[in-house]
Amino acid sequence: MYLLLLGLVLAVGPGQRLPEFALLDPQGKLVTPATMKKPAVIVFWASWCPVCREEFPGLHRVAEETRVPFYVISREPKDTKEVVLAYMKAYPLFIPLLASDKDKPPEVANRFKVLGQPWTFVVDAEGKVVALFAGRAGREALLDALLLAGAELP
Numbered sequence: 697m698y699l700l701l702l703g704l705v706l707a708v709g710p711g712q713r714l715p716e717f718a719l720l721d722p723q724g725k726l727v728t729p730a731t732m733k734k735p736a737v738i739v740f741w742a743s744w745c746p747v748c749r750e751e752f753p754g755l756h757r758v759a760e761e762t763r764v765p766f767y768v769i770s771r772e773p774k775d776t777k778e779v780v781l782a783y784m785k786a787y788p789l790f791i792p793l794l795a796s797d798k799d800k801p802p803e804v805a806n807r808f809k810v811l812g813q814p815w816t817f818v819v820d821a822e823g824k825v826v827a828l829f830a831g832r833a834g835r836e837a838l839l840d841a842l843l844l845a846g847a848e849l850p
Contacts, residue, residue: 735845771805
């Protein structure tokens with residue numbers, strides 16, 4: 697419990713700008729905080745994470761309903777490009793971000809000060825975090841955070 701609270705205190709939080717990163721989308725296009733479509737959701741996960749497996753179908757439904765981009769970044773160093781892309785076949789609206797020659801996903805997780813998975817950040821149009829969820833992001837709380845981020849919801 698204390699580790700979770702400490703993590704929330706240290707992590708990039710509401711009102712703060714996104715840390716810099718440069719990762720690739722599946723088409724090989726460079727994605728940075730400046731080039732991301734916003735408002736957006738960034739989810740740090742790992743392929744072996746049971747909570748992630750349980751949560752992803754619900755997150756994907758929110759992505760379908762809202763059309764807000766969900767960028768997913770594995771914080772697991774052993775999750776290769778092939779593992780990530782195979783896992784994401786079940787979630788076609790998610791945008792997996794992969795290693796580039798400039799950056800690696802676990803390094804990006806460290807810049808966000810992510811201590812576990814899943815960790816979900818909701819970002820507004822200015823690139824500022826409006827909400828952080830350590831562990832599961834409940835549907836209603838996530839929709840509320842998207843409204844705060846300026847997303848136009850159906």
